[in-house]
Amino acid sequence: MLPTLRTDVGVGAWTTLGTVGLLWMNSLVPAVMGKDTPYLNQGFFFDWTPQNQSPPIPTTAQCETIHIEYGRGNAVGPNPVAPYYLQIYTSTFIVPLVVPAGTSNADLNFDWPVPFIPGTQYQICMFDSNGVTGGCQAVYTVYPAPNTTLNNPPVCTNLTYPQQDQVLGVTALVDNGPLGQFAWIPQCTDISVKPNNGTPPFTMTVAPALHPPYNITSNSMDPINWTVSLSWGMPFFISLADSTGMTWAFGPLHSGEGTDTTCLAELNQIAASSKEVQPWVAAVSGAGGLIVGLVAGLLGAVWFTSRRKRNQMDQPYTDLPTPPADTSYHIEPFVMPSERELGFGPSHASSPSNTLFDSRHTRNTSAVTTGSADRPRSPTGSVMMSPISNIPPAHVPLIPPHRPLSSENRSQSQVFVVHHDGGRAPVTVYAADGTEIVELPPRYNESNSGTAGGSSSNEAASTAMRTGTVPPLQPDRRQPGAMPAKAQRRVVS
Known part of the structure; x- marks a missing residue:
């Protein structure tokens, strides 16, 4: 039995809330139409678990008021901006419900009475005015309130039911036929959602429990396919909305055991028919790696050469002789x-x-x-030189005496x-x-002279070499030749 409804909240209010929900879904970051659907970037967090309840129990009594608190926390998504909204998926209705949850950026809390009949499963997601998501909570179950029965239900407020013309017609299929509202879909198989009416663009939302939602956008009436890339047993809801505010929802659904789990290998975002690396991609990658290696090698060679030249310029005297390492070797100055x-x-x-x-x-x-x-x-x-024969060899040493360098x-x-x-x-x-440097030509002894003086000079030089003494250099003297004899004259009378 449905709870008693208030008459002051009618169809017009539901239309307004449905339009707000449509604006939220259209303002979200458009997801890629197809199978690769990343989670939305979460901008804030919310929950209503009492502080003394640990772990949280996912149940609420009918018409129980839950105190929802939300805030930025350590979220990394865009900053949220008021007003805020609740988007509620239920097992009772095939449309999501949108409820305003606050208009202030300072007062970040909201009290909401749960109006659903006992046995209803619901999941609450939250978003702000710009479509920034706060994630989705776990699936909760409603149980009867104390001192109430099905024939005597509690009176709840703040609930508006949509009209039939506001429900979007959808054909939902899986691999083995039509999609059931509470079905278990094998992992890495597709769910196909085709709008039968409504106005494009359409936004398909996948809302797993305790996760941010997925979004897939289509600009045509063609089916929208999504691959179930969730862990085994995870509950989730799906919904579809058009550009006029018409909506549709199914759930809670569950991810079942699949025979092929290849779609889970890439962070649950790759389709079942995983694509292999094409040959041209491998060729381009190999060529790119080769080019990068060549460039790195050339740069390393240039760097090594420049550094070597710089070291040679910094040390211009490295090729000069250095004193020997042997300290016993003594250099005698001359x-x-x-x-x-x-x-x-x-x-x-x-x-x-x-x-x-x-x-x-x-x-x-x-x-x-x-x-x-x-x-x-x-x-x-003109200085007179002493002849070699006058130098006593016994008193002239081969090496001059050592004198200190004063x-x-x-x-x-x-x-x-x-x-x-x-x-x-x-x-x-x-x-x-x-x-001042004065270069003098070399001097030679007259070894070719046939005179006695030349012979004695050579003998003196040989004696000097044997004794280790050298006389001072003296100029070579020319030996005068013999005077030619006069020819006799014959006088002929």
Whole structure:
């Protein structure tokens, strides 16, 4: 038996509420027509479970008033905006009921008496003025109120029944025939809903318990198909609304055991006939991966090369010789002998020469030395040189005596110019900043001379090499030749 109705709430009120419900469904984010139907993004939460009731018991007495509270909470969807509405699916009616639930963004609660007869199953969903959903609650069952009977029901208010011309005609089918109002539909099978009247566009809503709803929109009178992609045993309602506010609903339905559950593999949003990867998709993906790998390799090579060049620029002296790691190896500094030791001073006749002689360079090179403080001296100067035979070899060492590098010696620059035989250009020039360099041509002994002087000169040079001493350089002297004899004249008388 239906509860007693109030006469001040009539058909006009139901028409208004139906229009509000239509605006809600049309304002929701349009879902893709077909099988891929994601949940709506939830913008707030609501419930009416008493604080001392844990866990909640999904039952209410007939005409019991439930205190609904709602708020933003930790929802991630769009912010809700008043006014708010309840959309109620029942097992008694084949239309959803829409009830205003508040017009303030500050007072977020609403008291609503449950008007349904005992045995009615209902599920409440909620939305705001922009169609932002607050989700759906569990399916509740109505039981008789205390001290009441079916013949003496309680008096309830706030209920309006729709007229017959406001119910949308629908043909609902499943794989094995017509869809029953309380049917169990196997998982990953389709439900087909075809409007028989009404004005497009049509919005099909799937409202699972304790979940946000799905929405599928169609702009024609063609059937709308949805694949049951819910867990086994989950209850849900479905509804259809057109652009004028006409509605239709079925439920509670349940998701049954299916022989094919491939649609559940992709977060319950992929159809039963799951699509395989096409060959061209695999080819494009492979080519894209190859291109990405090549680009990454080229970028890595460019980066490595630029970094290596930068390191070489930052260290321009890495190729210069460094002191050996062996600390036992000692480098003895070389100090050029003074003019007195070389025999260019006033007492050169009595002072032996200490010029360093290195047998490793006597084959191809000759050295000329000068000091930064003294002008370069030509070997053809007027200074008298001591002959080789006058230098006592026993008192001239092969290596000059070691002298510490005083501040005076360290400040004096040295210049070494090395020439080679065969007329080649100088190979090595050692110089210091601010020192004038004078390059002199190489000098040679007259080895081809047939005179006794040349022979004695060669012997003296050989003696010097054996003893390890080298006399000061002296100019080569030309030996005058014999005067030609005059021819005798014959006087013929």
